[in-house]
Amino acid sequence: MIESIVSYGLAVGAVYAMIGITYNVMFSASRVFSFTSGMLGMLGGVLGALFITRLGLPVVVGLGLVLAGGAAIGVVTEFVAVRPVLKSLEQHLYVLSTLAFALMVQQVVAIKFGTDAQPFPRLLPIGPGLLDQQFWLPMLACAATIAGLEFLYRRTLVGRAFVAIAEDSYAARALGLPEQGLRVASFALAGIIGMLAGFTGAEMLLAFFGNQPILNFYGFVPVALGGMGSNRGAVAGGLALGLFQQAANFLVGGIFAAVAVFVVFIAVLLLRPEGLAGVATSRRV
C-alpha cells in the first residue's frame, strides 16, 4: 500500500507540479493566468500517441515534434488569446480568452482524435514493475524542468531578463528590454514544459482529451498552495498533492478522495492565502 501511494503519488504529483510550473512561466512574463496549461498537458499525451503509436515515428522524433508543437501552440496562445486582451488586463478578460482557446483546441482533439482514452506507447524497453518508467519518467522530467529553469533564470542573460520582466515590467521596459519578445518566448517555453508533463505522464494518464480539465484544476492547486510565480513552491505543492490524493484514495476511496483534496485545498487557502511558500506581497504606496 505504502509503495503504491509513494510511486503513484509522486508520479502524478510530478505531472501536477509541471503543469503548475507551466502556469507560473506564463504568469511571470505576462501577469496572465492562462488556462491553456491543462490543454498543453492533455495535448502532450494525445500528440505523443498520435506521432509514435499511429504514425510509427521513433520515440525521440515523436518527443521532438511534441515539444516543438508545444512551443508553437504557446506562441499562438500569446498572439490569439493574450496579446489582444492585455491592453485591458484589469478586467481579467484573459481568463475567458485563454479558457475559450483551450476549449476550442479540446473540441478539435475530441473530433479528430476521438473521445475514448487511447494507449500511450512504452517509451523505453524496460518491463513493468515497481520501478516502472510510468512512475519515474514524470519525476525525472520534473527534476530536469526545475533544474533547467533554475539555470536559465539564475545563470543566463535571457533568463535574468525574464526575471526582470516578472519583477517589474515597466522598469524592465524602461531599461530597454524587449518585453513583448520575452513574453512570446516565455509562452513558447511554457508550451514545451506543459507538453513534456503530458508526454511523460501519459503512460499513466493515457492519451485522453478529458485529461484537460483535470490537469487544469490539479495543476492549479500546487500554484495556489506554493504561491503564484514560485516554481519551487509548485514542485513542493504538486508532490504533496499527488501523495495526499493517493493516500486519500486508499483511506477513503472513490469520489471521496477528490472531496478530501478539495477540503484540504480550501483549508490551506483560508489559513495562508499567499500560499505555503509564497510571501505576501506588500503594496507600494
Place this chain on the structure above:
Amino acid sequence: MSTKQRVITRRQVLAGSAAGAAALASGFPAPAIADSDPIKIGYLPALTGPSSSTGIGINRGTELAVEEINAAGGVNGRKIELIVRDTQSDPTKAVNAVAELTQRQKAAIIFGPLNSGEALAATPLIARDKVPMLHPCWVDQLIDVKKYPMAFRDAPTNQQIGGAANQYVVDVLKLKKVAVVSDTTGYGTASVDAYVPMLKAKGAEVVFSGNIDAANPDLKPDMLRMRGAGADVIMPWSVNAGFLARILNTRGAMGWDVPVVGQTTLGSGQTKALLEKPDNWNKVYSNNFRNVCFSKDGKLPARAQEFVERLRKAKLDMGDTLLWWIALGYDAPRLIAETIKAAGTSPEQITGYWNKLTAWPGVYGDITFTPEQHNGFQDNEVIMCEVNSLRDGAFNLAPGYGS
C-alpha cells in the same frame, strides 16, 4: 469511411431536393402523383462526431436493406427513400433535423436517432408532430405509451441490459458476492442505483457498490477494497474504455481471478487497445444478443448465418464493426417496409399495425409490440458473451448458457 458516406448522403439530399423542386415546378396537385411517389423514411444516424462508431456500423445495414427493398420493386410499387440527416452526435442538430423531416419533408416515419442523448432531445418533438418513430436506444424513459404513443423501440432497454448481466452472474455463474462499480457519469451512477436493488432482489449479496472517479489513474485502492469485501465477481457499468481497461489491468496486476461482467464497452476495440496484456481480457463477459452470437459449436443461428452470407455477397465490411450493429440497422427498414405494405403509410395505420406485431423475425431480435408495451425486444434474447472471442464482428456466447 465516413467521408465517403457523407458524400453519398449529400448526393441523396441533392437528389431529394431536386425531386422536390421538380414536383413544385410541375404544379400538379400532390395526389395525382402520390401513388408512385417514394415513401420517405426520415433517418437520424450519428455518422460523424464522438459517438459515431455505432452509427457508422448501423448505417451499413440500413443502406443495404433499403437497396434490397428498392431492387425488389419497393413497397406496393413505390420506392423507399431514406432521407438522411447526420446528427453529428449532437442533440441540437438532431432536434433541427426532426423539424425538417416531419414538417418540410413530411416523412412517413422516422428511424432514429441512434444514440440516447439525441433521442432524449428528439423524441418529444417527433411525438408532438405526430410522426411514428422507431429507434434502438437503451434509455428506459424513451418509451412511454402515454407521452409518446407513436414511439417504438426494437432494441433492449437498460433494464433488460442490467437484468441480463445480473441473471448471468446469479443464475448461470451461481456467484453471490458482487461488487458493482461505475464511473461518476450520469449513466454510471444511474446504472448502479438501478441494478443494485435488482441484484438484491435476486438474492445476491452486494458486498461493494460505489462510483469511482474515472480520471483516477490508479484503481488499486478500490479494487483492494472489493477484494477485501469478499467479492467474487465485478460488475462495472461505464462506457468509458479507459476506466474499464484500468479495472481489467489492475485485476491482472493483482493476480485476482474473478470474472468481470458488464456493459458492451468491455468488449470494444478501444478497451482492448488499452490492455497491458491480452490475458487481461480473459473471463470478461459483456452484454450481447442471442441471435447474433456464436453458439458452443462455433455457429451463428440460421437467420444470422444467412445474413452474414448476404453481407459477404454485398462486400460489406464487418471486420471493423459489430454484427449486431449492422443487423439492427438492417432490420429497421425491413420492418417499416413490411408494415407499410400491410397497413399503409398513415401514422394511425403504422401505429395500429405495430400495436399488434407479434414475434416479427428480425436478424437482431424477435420484435413484439402491444398497445401497452412499445419495448419490442425480448428479455431472453439479451445475453452475455465472451469478449475475447470476437471474430467477423460477432462473439461466442458466454460459458454456461445451454448451447
